[in-house]
Amino acid sequence: MVDWGIRPASVSDVAAVAELRAVVLRADLERLGRYDEERVRQRLRDGFEPAHTWVIEVGGAFAGCVALRRAEDTHWLEHFYLAPHLQGSGIGSGVLRELLAGCDRSGVPVRLNVLQGSPARRLYERHGFTVEAEDPVDAFMVRKPARAPTGN
Secondary structure, eight states: OOOOOEEEGGGHHHHHHHHHHHHHHHHHHHTTTOTTTTHHHHHHHHHHHGGGEEEETTEEEEEEEEEEEEOOOEEEEEEEEEOOOGSSSSSSHHHHHHHHHHHHHHTTOOOEEEEETTTHHHHHTTTOEEEEOOSSEEEEEEESSSSSOOOO
16 A cells, blocks of 8 residues: 555645546546636535645645545535556555545535546445435435434
């Protein structure tokens, strides 16, 4: 397994994250007839929230990102992108395990949406996500907490 780490994102990370998003999503968006060279980057820039985002690093270099945002009674897993040459190396599973462990402690479900036909869906299914709803572009998935929080 590759040695990796995560750090809080900063505003200065937005360009690298937007570029990685364009690279990672290109094939799926093209297959769905929805790829637009500028829009794919601008949508990330418009919604980038460093306070909810972590940068994934391998050997101290930018390798990806993930966002986890609390909303009402759920966490939203968003913008989970990993450089293509690192996909399949166990980094995505490791990052996901770490984030989900924290969510389990809070006792609330985690939700996400993934593009139809994306290989990322298999990663999410392996980690306990199930499909809640689908449309022609996205599959909306949920993962219930592994255990309920303990109280006094």
